Amino acid sequence: MITVAGFNTAIDRYIRLDALQPGEIHRARAEQVYPGGKGVHVAQTIAALGERVQLIGLVDAPHRNLISRRMSERGVLFHGVEVAGELRHCMALQEAGGRMTEILGQGPLLSPLERDALLHAFRRAAEDSELVILSGSLPRGFAATLYADLAAHVQAHGMRCLVDASGEAMRQTLLARPLMLKPNRDEISELLGYAVTDLDAATQAVLALRAQGIAMPVVTMGELGAVAADDSGVWCARIDAMQVVNTVGSGDCFLAGMAVALARHMPLEHALRLGVACGAANAQAEETGFAERAAVDALLPNVSVYRMHA
Numbered sequence: 001m002i003t004v005a006g007f008n009t010a011i012d013r014y015i016r017l018d019a020l021q022p023g024e025i026h027r028a029r030a031e032q033v034y035p036g037g038k039g040v041h042v043a044q045t046i047a048a049l050g051e052r053v054q055l056i057g058l059v060d061a062p063h064r065n066l067i068s069r070r071m072s073e074r075g076v077l078f079h080g081v082e083v084a085g086e087l088r089h090c091m092a093l094q095e096a097g098g099r100m101t102e103i104l105g106q107g108p109l110l111s112p113l114e115r116d117a118l119l120h121a122f123r124r125a126a127e128d129s130e131l132v133i134l135s136g137s138l139p140r141g142f143a144a145t146l147y148a149d150l151a152a153h154v155q156a157h158g159m160r161c162l163v164d165a166s167g168e169a170m171r172q173t174l175l176a177r178p179l180m181l182k183p184n185r186d187e188i189s190e191l192l193g194y195a196v197t198d199l200d201a202a203t204q205a206v207l208a209l210r211a212q213g214i215a216m217p218v219v220t221m222g223e224l225g226a227v228a229a230d231d232s233g234v235w236c237a238r239i240d241a242m243q244v245v246n247t248v249g250s251g252d253c254f255l256a257g258m259a260v261a262l263a264r265h266m267p268l269e270h271a272l273r274l275g276v277a278c279g280a281a282n283a284q285a286e287e288t289g290f291a292e293r294a295a296v297d298a299l300l301p302n303v304s305v306y307r308m309h310a
């Protein structure tokens, strides 16, 4: 069983309109509402790839059914911890020309009791797990050290821990030395204090993370692919140029692919191949943060994996 702590569940609203004009009234051409947030993306893609997965995250009363139904359709065991405040709403506005504008809500401020309930649900669920993923923003009310504390907890119990966080939460998590940290190019640039814009710089970046005690760091570089390292060396994987529809959530699907491969004890170079195929499968489809197995299988032969020389 893979456990995903993706606490800050969102309600995503996708609206298509002709052209966005600030200050004007717009009529939607199409509209969809579905559960979102990084935890949902990661968990549903893990399930699509055929591994057992559970997700711990916030719910509110108005959206409990929407989220539970979608997660069970997708094969995810969902432990929703109900809070009094309303879940965050995220809006993606897509214009006819393809441009996307996103508005991300803040989400509820948790009370101490609600924070305890969430942590209790997480610790209980993680007990029968071998791999734990901490992913996404922290609900308001938690300290930036939350992922560092959870990573230390799960690793002390012999579980492997993969983390996708940004800003101060990632900086703090580094100190707990999770097995994997997965920044994208902007996040690693902010962490290291210089721009990581090509694969050579990404190679130096994963080595810098190794030097800080991360056994298996990965840096994802969008259309350039991804670079990862472990004791076997530094590896890069990328895919041939392809038609792109929506890349939002590609990092989440990438992480899902890596997690599935690690749960199956595949070596890093094969894990990276699966991760890149999942990221690309997400980018090819309209839906945010979901990679279907058939699409992933079709893309796998187009991924090239090679060693980077440090």
Ligand SMILES: Nc1ncnc2c1ncn2[C@@H]1O[C@H](COP(=O)(O)OP(=O)(O)OP(=O)(O)O)[C@@H](O)[C@H]1O
Binding pocket: 183, 184, 185, 219, 220, 221, 222, 223, 224, 225, 226, 238, 239, 242, 244, 247, 248, 249, 250, 251, 252, 253, 254, 275, 276, 277, 278, 279, 280, 283
């Ligand atoms: N335009 C693209 N073409 C091909 N593959 C892509 C493209 N964008 C992303 N990918 C694949 O998905 C992986 C993750 O993408 P990216 O680095 O953009 O993640 P991210 O910024 O963390 O995304 P998010 O946080 O929205 O989930 C990349 O390493 C790559 O393999």
Ligand SMILES: [Mg+2]
Binding pocket: 164, 184, 251, 252
């Ligand atoms: Mg990301």
